[in-house]
Amino acid sequence: MVNINYDCNKESKIGGIMKKVVLLTLLILSLAVPVYTAGTVESGKTSEIVEIDFQIWVTPNLTVEYWEDLVADFHKKNPDIKVNLVQAITGESTADNFLRTRLAAGNFPDVCHVFTEDMFIEAGALMPLPIDDDVKRLRNLKGMIKDDGNLYTYDSITLVHGLIYYNKQLFEKAGITQLPKTQAEFDVVCEKLLTAGIVPISVAGADWTSGFVFSILSAPQVYYNNTQWYKDRNAKKVSFYDTDWTESATRFKNMYEKGYIYKGAPAMDYTASQQFFLDGKAAMYPMGSWFSGSPEALATGFEIGVIAPPTKDGGSYLAAIANRNGYGVSAKTKHPEAAIALAKYMGLDPYPVSKRLALEGGFSDMENAEDYTYDMTYIQNEINDLYKNTKVMTNNYNHPIGANPPDGFTDSMTRAAQTLLTGGSVKAALSEMENYWTANQK
Template sequence: MRKWFTMCMTLLILSSLLAACGGNSSGTKTNDPAKPADNGTKTTDTKDVEIVFQSWITPNLTVAYYDSLINRFESENPGIKVKRIQPPANEGNPDSYLKSLLASGDFPDVVQNATIQMFVDADALLEIPIDDDIKKINNYEAEMINGKLYNISAIRQPQSLIFYNKKLFAEAGIESTPKTWAELEAAAEKLKAKGITPLLTAGDWTAGFTFSVMTSPDIYKDNKNWYADRFDNKVKFTDPNWIESATYYTNLVKNGYFNKGVLSIDYTAVEQEFLKGNGAMYPMGSWFSAAEANSKKDFEVGVFATPTKDGTQYLLGGENSGGYAVAKMSNHPEAALKFAKFMMLDPEAHKGILQADALFSNLKEPLKWDMSPLQTEIYELLLKNPPMVGHMNNKVGRVPVSGIQDQYNKVAQNILLGDTDVAKNMQSLDEYWDKNNK
């Protein structure tokens, strides 16, 4: 009798624990091995549920920006509550943060700005149905992985840009913006001779970003499938074209053209350094123009495409990337997908993110927003250039191996610390690739 009673109590406790585990709206769930894996197509009641949203906070995309959108979504969708979380500051993307949440079983229902391939490989993301909403997006097919879509985004974001202080250029007698490596080096020498810091960067993710946008255009303009070819071992980071491009960048550092103490400041700080007039050129993506539009300063900012060796203009950037994805094991996939669509495709929300982060609509019927003079210059550059490919951790024919961005950062930081062994630094990228190519 006692044995029977003990068995019943054990079953009761187990049942209670399982019920409690099923109530976590944001965590992942372990599939019963005796049942087929959940394919993400289940439906749930979207009333009285809470979903967890991992937001990406920047100087442009602030807490207040997200909270205002969440408040509007909740008021238009009674019964759905959105809990917002965010990764630590000074990361180039939320990947490390999300990997730790995935490992702990607390993966959010909706994620933003993640490296999609990484979490598809981890079987963490829901396949997005190709419905009439998705068909409003230009070229959404290019973001598919093995014929399936996992990311909702409808933006274009040019990144290989150099912003410049027109007042400092004039003081140094520079009459035209550089188009070639040689012209940029000559401009930097003129600025340095006047006691002006020619180039600004920072020691966090900004270092790897700067290295990538100043070297990659010369490689990818001639091979828009470079990452795909790297997987096939047709190309390497130690090929002569990469060595030459990395040597050019290393010489910029050797010649003292970057700001001193670069590794001691971060992205937010270096942006302010440029806006204070403490440097002439600032390599950064189009989102900087949103901060520039709201700043007070006594000089005008211009922009040009990152120079290449022969002067051929070619922009790198993102198209339909950096958007919103839904957790495959979300307990509330309908609510999560509804929120993800709202954040990118709702007309007011779409226009809001364009203006907040200086992006350009990639809807088939693009939404317009009031651009500043600098943003209009970027838009004209975008119109004059062929379609962009990515760089660093974005697709160049194919998405690179996971975590390559961190290795770019290490290479750039080594160079900024005075390591001039170009072959060794580029070899480290090949070694990282080969080690992580699974």
């Protein structure tokens, strides 16, 4: 490509004949330039293709092929932008540590699928995002804006965390005719399953899933009793040694020791644990709403039902997160317009959002929710009914409960759960979380 710099101050020095020669030459050159499709040359202006890196979070549902399809659709709508996928390879519950490593190395991706956004905001890694008319249709926009008045991620999805999926065929085989609501009723169900030679619950003890399950089983007691628990822990008003956490940890440990949780759990990872349930080897599987849209779940030879985690009083409380798995833009991206366009597309455009809702069984947070409809699976219809008729308790795990937990707290929760699954004491598990919080609280 030839750049021609034309200095108007020298024009008067060019004779009439020379001026005609120059203009004729320029005309010939312009006629020789080929005409490109949109994205390269438009309206006589050369448009360069820019490249941006996009960190993706791959799960059994959100596969690499899923992300490739979304990027292909984005590229059709934005042919001037080439997106390079960066997969966060990790056995953890989020891409937080992966992103922290990239941030420390100075190669933070242009766009990231961020979970614990506050740590990256505090580190100056994310830029404030524009709030246009599309963004203003977010029903929870006020809750997404930070104390500094800025929005840092685009996301329009609510996901239910605390669910227990069950194999209706195995329940029938064990003679279970009434679904449990209280912890006592749940224990009776587990005993009936054991008597029938059926493993009651599949849990992955070898990775982050153990801490996640520990959290969703504990949340209805700990966080329902105190919806400001994390904030109160920062103020030292509560402790992990208090009654609610002690009882929850004791129950989790007892469930494993009684055989309610599969004895091979400590050696199983997320994928293996899910497959164990799908193969009909366990009757129940605690997981979030995203499992409901997986093709594997729909292809089983048995029907899957859904219940809320059991509680002491029989009340049905679900942990749900809203707008907490969004898309942020690097504060140092060289292509902010392109990066913002991709983040907004992933977080708000009906095509990717509807696809993710279908795969993860979520609910749209947009005022124009009818634009984000999808054909619910029969499992998602059950979740929808449960969601509408249940007292929902927002947040648990690594999400705000009055305040955000310390960075990396979910790793501590995983270690606590693994302690309980491998013969460790309740006190040791609680000390892990208590000491981690004390050492890392900001």
